[in-house]
Amino acid sequence: MDNYEYMEESTIPVDFICKLCKKPFIDPVILPSPCEQTFCLKCIQTNLENHSNNCSECNKKPLSNNDLKSENPILRKMLDKLLVKCCSCSEENIQRSNFSEHIQQQCPKRIVDCSANDILCPWNGHYDELNEHFNHCPYEKLRTVLIKLINDARRIDELNQLQIDFQSLENKYQEQQNRIQQIENENEILNNQINEMKKFEIENKNLNEQLNKLENFEIENKSLNEKIDEHINEINELKSKNQLIQDQCDQYEINNNDIEIELKILNESLQLTNIVIENFQAKIKFFQENLNQLNLTQINNQTLNELYQQQQIQNDSFDKQNQYLQETIVIYEQELEHLQEYFIADQITYNNNQLVELIDKCQTGELVNLNGQKINDHDIDIVINKALFNKQCQSLILWNNCLTSYSISRLFSFLNMNITLKKLSISNNHLSDESIKSLSESLSFKNVTLKELVLSSNEITDQGLIYLSDMLKTNETLIVLGLQDNNITDKAIQYLCQVIQSDNKTIEEITLYSNKLITDTSIDYIFNMITNNQSLKTFWIWNCHLSKQGKHKLQQSIQWKSDFDLRL
Structure with missing residues (x-):
């Protein structure tokens, strides 16, 4: 719905008002004889769907979209000249036909991105706050350094391709x-x-x-x-x-x-x-x-x-x-x-003493936190040897690094020999669905220690989630699965719900929030999964594209589960 309200709405002629939405016409169309009434295009289409293709006003002969004819241009011009008020910036006396231009180019409250978004600045906000942010933007101040880092990352990707x-x-x-x-x-x-x-x-x-x-x-x-x-x-x-x-x-x-x-x-x-x-x-x-x-x-x-x-x-x-x-x-x-x-020339000159010293400081058998250490494909062997074999860590965090499919494949191949790692978190890296396939194959039968797996913000698609779902059919150790902020749609969610409902008896926690492609189409599948699975105790799915009705139905699925943590 457009973010404006009409100026002096009470003075608008009643002939300009749609009988269905009680607002001035938007895209007015006229019905054929004998009805010959005028409605908003969306209003009459919704009305026809809800009344078996009969008009709710006259309820005469059946209608279809092909019967709807546009109202004459004069009426459209008169409607476009109606004055409206912007609800964002409160500017008044804007012609309705100019409101789109206003909200996109003139409104001081319109949402814009930082000029440093080309170097990954995440800020966005109102236009009138842009100058203040720009003066303090850390990304803009570090533009030269960040551009060099981005170019270095691109060169690393090229080296990886050369290795392949x-x-x-x-x-x-x-x-x-x-x-x-x-x-x-x-x-x-x-x-x-x-x-x-x-x-x-x-x-x-x-x-x-x-x-x-x-x-x-x-x-x-x-x-x-x-x-x-x-x-x-x-x-x-x-x-x-x-x-x-x-x-x-x-x-x-x-x-x-x-x-x-x-x-x-x-x-x-x-x-x-x-x-x-x-x-x-x-x-x-x-x-x-x-x-x-x-x-x-x-x-x-x-x-x-x-x-x-x-x-x-x-x-x-x-x-x-x-x-x-x-x-x-x-x-x-x-x-x-x-x-x-x-x-060989590139490999001989590479060394990362800082990473080795950081892992050596960690206690044996405990957490190894490598968040934001800029770990790349060259460093993954150091992580495997030092953290997994020497330190025998139980928890490994690899958030916000530069790992690619090659690094992940190397890491997952060593999971087959792991006897100590219980928690693995690889968020905000560059994983592919093929990497997820390698991980799923490693966890399907061979690994019996890993209990928590977090793969958030990795651009995982439906195919990746299907690989993980197939793994859950046979894995009896994993109890926590984090997949928030990925590119997962209803198709893969429905498949996951069916697997959890029918084939898995050990999973306790699933997080899927900020997957904005999940819609009400998956509500029934999620409802049946929560109702019928006895091991699941936590399910987070906020910041998705769910309606109020869908969220209400999911609330009903836990009415007999007093200890269930459902966050919408």
Whole structure:
């Protein structure tokens, strides 16, 4: 609602007054026929929602937002000229249309920030108090120092990023080394295969020589077959002649010596011819066997040639890939060497004797308070070694420092080995949801000593609270959880309430105040959590976006719990 009141409101014509809010029209709209009445836009929209889209004045035909038409410009101009009084500075006779300009630019009571808010001055107040504050502002007086500190913090963030990049390059380098080893093994296998292929080549050469011999044998065999055919023809002719002679001999039985001699010669010739035929048949059989062996050798030779060609193609591909990986590794090694030189040079010069002396002054097994000590990522190992291991502190406070996700991850990794720390407070640092995830995993099962955890003013979002809620499902040690002044909304609050209501029986105190994104949407979930959980005794949720009705309902949730501390 605007922070003004009308001048001489009683003199404003009744035609300018809305029948619903009893005030002069704001954004006037006119209803369609038959109603044709004028109302404020917000008033009639609320009215339609509460009366099932029927006008409460005439209750006639149903209406919607599309039926609302703007009143004529003349009426709007007359309404804008109404005179109002600023409730902040009491200035009078301001035209209503100019009030926004007044409250934003002219009103001496308007809220403004300090000019040193760029260096984190938290002051804001009335405009007429700005000069007085500026004259005494400690941030403005320390502007040069604060700017240097901010620049130093930015450089630390850059160094942290370089460290992350350095780790990433180390991982990539290791992957490449593993890949090189794999390729070397593959190359060794390929070299063995190449040696075998060379053996195949020698065998193939021998087979080719045998093939050439077999081809010569084929030529000789063909020539012999032709000669055999000629001799067979001659033998057949001789057989025919012999048979004819035999017939003649049988018929005449002539004891002619010449004929007997001739017959004897013919018989000898016939026997010699049979011997020649048998020799030729043996040679033909031998040539046929060699021919079959030659065909088998040709098939094996063709298969070996195909395998050799495939192996040559694959070997060429591996050579190209190996050459590319070698070049990539050289580039990574150069970048890694550069980052190592930069990072080691920065680490060698770092020391924080003041922090070491401060922790050494603390008593063993008691509180170690490091509030506002400007602890950064370089200091976290000192805190872990000195405070957690040497001093075995039970309570560790790290408010208002420069811790980042890296520091928190380092700290949380040591919680797994902790046997003494019972209270940990890390407020107003630079935590991320991934840091909260690491913490939640550390506290889910392994840690059995930490009882109080405060994470206020760390810009934790819904995802971070969901990680913490999942941790509370299994953690049976934590009894105090502080999450005030973060960026938590209704979605994560509802999930937390369901976990506390159903799965956790040890938590006793939860603080969520100054989370201004929490609204009445979460009221029912909070009510059921408080009503049904038997261990919860303290719940603070003031300075959130809760209505009076919502707060009243939460008050009813503790009417049967006499010792419950609920602060709204």
